[in-house]
Amino acid sequence: MTYLDRYPEALMNTFGPPRLALVRGEGAHVWDESGREYVDLFGGIAVNALGHAHPALVEAVTTQLRTLGHVSNFFATGPQVELAERLLALAGGRDGRVFFSNSGTEANEAAFKLTRQTGRTHVVAAEGAFHGRTMGALALTHKAAYREPFEPLPGHVTWVPYGDAEALAAAVTDETAAVVLEPIQGEAGVVVPPDGYLAAARTITRDRGALLWVDEVQSGIGRTGEWFAHDSELAPDVITLAKGLGGGIPVGATVALGEAASLLGPGNHGTTFGGNPVACAAALAVLDTIEKEGLLDAVVARGARLSEVLLAADEVTDVSGRGLLLAAQLADETAAAVVQRGQERGWLLNNTGPDRLRFAPPLTITEADVAAFATAWPGIVADPGDA
Ligand SMILES: *Cc1c(COP(=O)(O)O)cnc(C)c1O
Numbered sequence: 001m002t003y004l005d006r007y008p009e010a011l012m013n014t015f016g017p018p019r020l021a022l023v024r025g026e027g028a029h030v031w032d033e034s035g036r037e038y039v040d041l042f043g044g045i046a047v048n049a050l051g052h053a054h055p056a057l058v059e060a061v062t063t064q065l066r067t068l069g070h071v072s073n074f075f076a077t078g079p080q081v082e083l084a085e086r087l088l089a090l091a092g093g094r095d096g097r098v099f100f101s102n103s104g105t106e107a108n109e110a111a112f113k114l115t116r117q118t119g120r121t122h123v124v125a126a127e128g129a130f131h132g133r134t135m136g137a138l139a140l141t142h143k144a145a146y147r148e149p150f151e152p153l154p155g156h157v158t159w160v161p162y163g164d165a166e167a168l169a170a171a172v173t174d175e176t177a178a179v180v181l182e183p184i185q186g187e188a189g190v191v192v193p194p195d196g197y198l199a200a201a202r203t204i205t206r207d208r209g210a211l212l213w214v215d216e217v218q219s220g221i222g223r224t225g226e227w228f229a230h231d232s233e234l235a236p237d238v239i240t241l242a243k244g245l246g247g248g249i250p251v252g253a254t255v256a257l258g259e260a261a262s263l264l265g266p267g268n269h270g271t272t273f274g275g276n277p278v279a280c281a282a283a284l285a286v287l288d289t290i291e292k293e294g295l296l297d298a299v300v301a302r303g304a305r306l307s308e309v310l311l312a313a314d315e316v317t318d319v320s321g322r323g324l325l326l327a328a329q330l331a332d333e334t335a336a337a338v339v340q341r342g343q344e345r346g347w348l349l350n351n352t353g354p355d356r357l358r359f360a361p362p363l364t365i366t367e368a369d370v371a372a373f374a375t376a377w378p379g380i381v382a383d384p385g386d387a
Contacts, residue, residue, distance in 0.1 A: 002021060002033055002034075003021035003033055004017075004018065004020070004021045004033070007021070019343060019348075020032045020033075020038075020343070021033045024052075025040070025048075025051070025052025025053055026051070026052055026053050027051040027052060027053075027054075027362065027364060027365075027366070027369075028040050028041075028043075028051050028052075028361055028362045028364065028365045028366070028369050029052070030052060030348070036346070037346060038343070038346050038347060038348045039346060039347050039348065039361075039369055039372070039373065040052070040348045040361065040362070041342075041347055041348055041349055041350075041359050041360075041361045041365075041373070042348060042349065042350040042358060042359065042360045042361065043360050043361050043362045044248065045218075045243065045350070045360065046186065046218050046223055046243045046244055046325065046360035047243045047244060047246075047247070047248055048247060048248050048362050049221060049222060049223070049244040049245075049247045049286055049290070049295075049362060049363045049364075050247045050248075050285075050286060050289055050362060050363065050364055051362035051364045051365070052248075052362075054247065054289065054364065056285045056288065056289045056292075057247050057248070057249075057282055057285045057286065057289070059285070060281045060282055060284065060285035061249060061278055061281060061282050061285075063281070064079060064277055064278045064281035064282075065278050067277075068277050069276075069277070069278055070273070070276055070277070070278070071277070072272060073270065073271070073272070073274070073275060077275070077277040077280070078277070079277045079278075079280035079281040079284060080100065080275040080276075080277060080280045082280070082284060083098075083100075083253075083280040083283050083284050083287075084097075084098035084100070084253075086284065086287055087241070087253055087255050088255065088257075090227045090228070090287075091228070091232060091239055091255055091257060092232035092233075092235065092257075094235065094257045094258060095257070095258060095261065096255060096256055096257040096258065096261045097255075097256055097261040097262070098253055098254065098255050098256075099253070099254040099256070099264065099269065099274070100251065100252065100253055100254075100271075100274040100275035100276075100279075100280065101242075101251075101252040101253070101254070101271050101273075101274040102250045102251060102252055102271070102273050102274060102276075102279070103132070103242055103250055103252050104131075104132050104137075104215075104217035104218075104240070104242035104243060104252055105131070105132025105133055105134045105137040105138075105252075106132075106134070106242075106252045106271070106274070107217060107240040107241060107242050107252035107253055107254045108131045108132050108136070108137040108140070108180075108215060108217070108240050108254075109132075109134055109136045109137055110240075110254040110264070110269055111178075111180070111213050111238045111240050111254045111256075112136045112137065112139075112140065112154070113136070113264065113268065113269055114211075114238065114254070114256060114260065114263045114264050114269075115177040115178040115211055115213065115238075115263075116177065117263040117264060117268065118177045118178070118210075118211065118263065119177075120175055120176060120177035120210070121155075121156045121175075121177055122156045122157075122158065122173065122175050122176045122177055123140060123156065123157050123158075123176070123177055123178050123179070123180060124157075124158045124159075124160060124168065124171045124172055124176055124178070124179045124180070124210075125140045125141075125142065125157055125158070125159050125160075125179075125180050125181075126142065126159060126160060126161070126162035126180075126181055126182070126185070127142050127159050127160065127161050127162055128142055128162050128185050128187075128188035128191060129141060129142045129159070129162070129180070129181075129182060129185065129188070129215075130142070130143070130182070130185070130186065130187035130188065131180065131215055131217075132217075133146070135150065135153055135154065136153075136154055138150060138153055139153035139154040139155070139157055140157055140180055142159050158171045162181075162185060162188070162191060162193060163191075163193035163194050163197050165196070165197055165200035165201070165204070168200065168201055168204055169200070169204050172204050172205060172208050172210055173208060174208055174209065176205075176208055176210040177210060177211065178205075178210055178211040178212070178213050178237075178238070179201055179204070179205050179210055179211070179212055179213065180213040180214075180215060181193075181198065181201060181212075181213075181214055181215065182214070182215045182216075182217075182218070182219060183198060183214055183216060183219050183228070183229035183230040184218075184219045184224065184229050184321065184322065184325060186217075186218035186219060186325065186358070186360075187218070187352060188352070189320075189327050189352040189353055189356045189358065190320050190321040190325055190326060190327035190352070190358055191320065192320055192321060192322065198214070198230055198231075198234055199234065202234055202235065202236070205237075211237040211238060211260055212234075212236045212237050212238070213236065213237060213238035213239075213240070214228075214230050214234070214236045214238070214239050214240070215240050216228050216229060216230065216239055216240060216241055217240055217241060217242045217243050217252075218243050218325070218360075219325060220239070220241050220243075220244065220245070221241065221243075221244040221245050221286065221287075221290070222244065222290045222295055222296055222299060222323075222363050223244055223299070223323055223324060223325045223360065223363070224299070224321075224322040224323035224324075224325055225296055225297075225299040225300035225303060225322060225323035225324075226296065226323070227296070229322065229325075235257070235258070236257065237256065237257055237258060237259075237260035238254065238255065238256050238257070238260055239254075239255040239257070240252070240253070240254055240255070241253040241254075241255065244286070244363075245283050245286065246279055246282045246283050246286065247282060247283075247285070247286040248282075249278065249279050249282035249283070250279060251276075251279040251280065251282065251283050252274070253283075290363065293364070295363045295364065298363065298364070299323040299324050299363050300323060301367075302324060302361075302365055302367070302370055303321075303322065303323040303324045303325075303326065305367075305370050305374075306324070306326060306359060306361075306370055306373070307319045307321075307326055309370065309373060309374040309377055310326065310328040310359070310377070311328075312374075312377075312378075313328075313377060313378055313381045313382070314331075314382075315330055315331055315332070315334070315381045315382060315383075316328045316329065316330060316331075316381065317329050317330070317331050321359075324359070324360060324361055324363060324365070325358075325359075325360050326358070326359040326360075327352065327356055327357060327358045327359070328356070328357045328359070328381075329355065329356055330355045330356065330357070330381070331355075332355060332383075333354040333355045334355070334383060335351035335353065335354055335355055335356055335357055336351060336354065337383070338351070338357060338380060338381055339351050339357070341379075341380050341384075342380045345376055345379070345380055346376075347373065347376060347380065349380075
């Protein structure tokens, strides 16, 4: 019996059947249990920033585990303090404080609890928003099919059309605790708001005394060719991070800046694993490697080329996104078939909807891999029935 055969008898059916059982990875390449090789163009959903088995990540994790693997939050560790300092520096060097956790949804839970400490409860989020699956983060997630089976959820949430500054201004009142926005909506299909939208959100929240919370769980840590998808001039109150931060080791971070940094105090929140030295060492290795290998520039170059390649196909009507967080809009609802054909030809693809594909490959993806994809793509995206 293969792992794929054994899976449904042992794992809860929350994700539907897995596409493949993977056994090994190197760079942007992975191998399945039958030994077939694939190029991974969605990087474990924008997580494998350094690809698979990057020596710097392996070294950092094994060295740290050999030295000190876990302590509770009764104790401090070097990697935890250093990572917090690094994230604050990347966030514009403002005064701030970090809370570490293990996932995106947990980073958002901490931020959500932090907003309650303002004494207000109303939160404004965006249509199409995805913030996670635990009850608090789920309460802010827009998709009714995810939320409604689990209601009642923490309430007092208003959703506004994403990218519409006037609608946002109308929704935020003097009783609003926070506005939460993804700088680029990932799960919604890599939706980029109009220029000036986040800046307008900053003005609106500042005027009403509300916090501005940017969810960079998917878009942050180099994915767009910058450290964050929002400009540090924006001066948000809260930034949440996860996915790419640990390069595959689970780590989430809630970065609170300025006065928001002291909203959560002793006894307000906690976690056993959050800030674990192995996870923090992994994140430090990711940040170091992005710097040492010049990956921000590489992301811009590879992203521009990938975007060109995608758009060159007749079946693609538009490409959205920045850097290596891209989506291809298809003329027809063929995305599932395209993903399937991609897999048959050795490319791991991802669709966010029936007519939309998302690309979030490792930031380390090589020019050669992108060139090979340029050759393969027309055959993957074309409906063989049309030939
Ligand atoms: C994936 C994602 C989350 C949830 O992260 P998990 O690690 O799956 O809990 C939250 N916000 C955004 C923007 C995401 O893309």
